[in-house]
Amino acid sequence: MKLKFDRDAVISVVFIAFLFVVLAGTGARLYVNRQETLTLYAETAGANAGAAAKAKAAAFAICKKLNGLDENLFRRTDFISLHGLVNRAMGNRIMEEKNSGERSVIKLDDGYLTFIDPRPDGGFAQTSAAAIASFGSQLAASGSRLLYVQMPFKINSLDPQLPRGVADYTNAKASGLLGALEARGVATFDLRQRILEQRLDYHALFFRTDHHWLPSTGLWAAGEMCGELNKNFGFSADAGLIDPANFTRTVYQKSWLGSQGKRVGKHYAGLDDFEVLLPKENTDFYYYYTSGSTSFQKRGRFEDTLVNQKYLQDGNLFVKNCYMYYLGEDHGLKVIKNMNAPQDKKLLIIGDSYCAAFLPFLALAANAEIRLLDLRHYEGSAAEYAALYRPDLTVIAYYPLTFDKPGAFDFNG
Template sequence: MDGKKSKISVYIYICIFIAILFMGTVLNVKNIPKAVTGGDYTDGFFGRYTFVEINGRITKKLGIKEMNERLLLDSGDSLVNPMYGNVWLFDNVEKTVDLSRKLSDKNIPFLYVQVPYEIDMNDDEPILKTEHSDDVANEFLQRIRAEGVECLDLRAYIATEYPDYYEAFFRTDHHWKSETAFSAMGWISEYMEDRIFHESVPGEYKDPASYETEIIEDSFLGANGRRTGKNYAGLDDFTVLTPKFETSLTLCDDNGELKTGSFDEVLLYREYLDSDSLYENSMYDVYTGLDRDYFKIINNEPVIDKKIFVVKDSFSRPVIAFMSTIYREIVAVDVRYNDPEKESLYEIIDREDPDVVLMMYNPYMLGTEEGFDFE
């Protein structure tokens, strides 16, 4: 760097660099305590989602199909979270079998419901040859079935009902759509009618025509999409299903009754439908709100006088909401958030004394320890 030209270079370098450092520091002063205490400094970084969107646009322009550990599939433009690595825990098989046996001793039926994953096992995207969500679920089911645990594999229903597998799921979120969750409620209810309760649920409760359909178009950026921005992932439509028939429900948590009213009043958390909070909120949380350790829905005018206990993950929330219109009580426990020191899953089951226990897990849960912390 010499002469007049070098002076220009020197000033350009210094001006731009100092400007970036100065603005980046000043605009994020509030995050410094987080940085000092080892918190996530990036979370809350000024203009974070503008950066995310710029990055998403560049990545998409370059034709790159992976961004921030998410994979953009050709099939339906779905953005998915592949389960690379054949991860599952043998302990989890034992714990599930144990749970089933202990319930059997108390004459409480147990049903393991295999929730599908967001990736179609028949997808011919090359990289998915190393994706193992279905292998994990197959292995787990095979082992617990061999030990006499009753299982309902919803993947088979999805394969039959959805010729385009990805239609069952949001494009930008790992969860199934409201409509799919509603179908799942129907499949589970029918299975219980036939195999456990031997009592029929009137068809209207499982018929989508009995529900109002409210479609909010191009409004939902799912959990996968929030990692890449909408420029990369696009947006989903979101459907809210509300019963046309009369409902009277009561929602309770650990502290007692929260609210009583109709399905809409009690189970729909409409604040999550605000499309202006694209990056902060997930519309998927509209049904029963965020994941929590325990909640109970009491149907004050039940169709079937049974108490269902659900060991759940996030896929179960809309299913439970729809199910609550039928059964007397639904108790939902998310073991990941439950403190077993306070009250273990077994203790909660003893206290609630349900007519059936359902365990509904998606394949990702089968490789986690926290999802099986029962005692």
């Protein structure tokens, strides 16, 4: 008991000392930048303001400066990491998020971090399934079939590993949606079930500090998808091309702090390795993306078009996003063509960021042109786009926490 008390006492002293440094540094920073506050006050008050207007302007200027204090905190990232270290030492597994609309970070029994959805279904499954089925009817009118693919979630439905008292409804919502879709005659493919059937090491498929799956898991999923496309949708995908033996593997050890890790610091759950998988054979791809006024296109080898080394190079762990190595940032529309393969089919994917570490590998084997619409960023109508593109198959592939994103099931824009 004495040892535990001494440890907690040392942690408390260190934390208080660092907190003093942070507050002192922040105060000094506010003083040095005081002219910004004075300028804002002068602009708000005006030249001939009365006492009441001046008081209001002063309050506005001070409040605006304080509102930005979180981002301008002295040694902010060090403070986040120390805060995470203190919580780790105390055994706290629930890191509450103070910002409205953001998810809290939960530590699972094996130390992996995750987000959760604490809200029950509330009619989600039926409403969303109805929207998908209606979209499927529109697709059928133009000769396209529809498949819903359920991407996996970091929590294993058979072994949640959640702290006591924490409830998560993510997998329940996904399963409810699949059931509602099947009742409406919509084809479904559940990658979560494939993981369980093959008895894969569940958490080893994901990053420790990020909500995404590993590139090697995306490669596995592409192989599973090839089988589904061939079996039920008349594709001629060659899964042998994406056998793991056909790729070089480079691991950047302890090089990345994922989306969940950035909220709790580098000491709470450690850092992630990042693996780079590149095909050994010569490749030739065309890659295009667009969002709003931004567009890009390039033709070349897999490693010159579908991946970008710059996302591995930033030294700031709180800025660096290694996951963007594959396909770059999220955009409304992405087009991938494997110029070395017959483009026998047209495949339209409606998905999210989980597709980034999945579609490059699928494009190697699918013998199809692949287009991705991300409705979080696409400004048009998915139904109208599909009617013009006339894909052989349209796939909706969602990670479960995409369910509550605005417009995720609005296919008519």
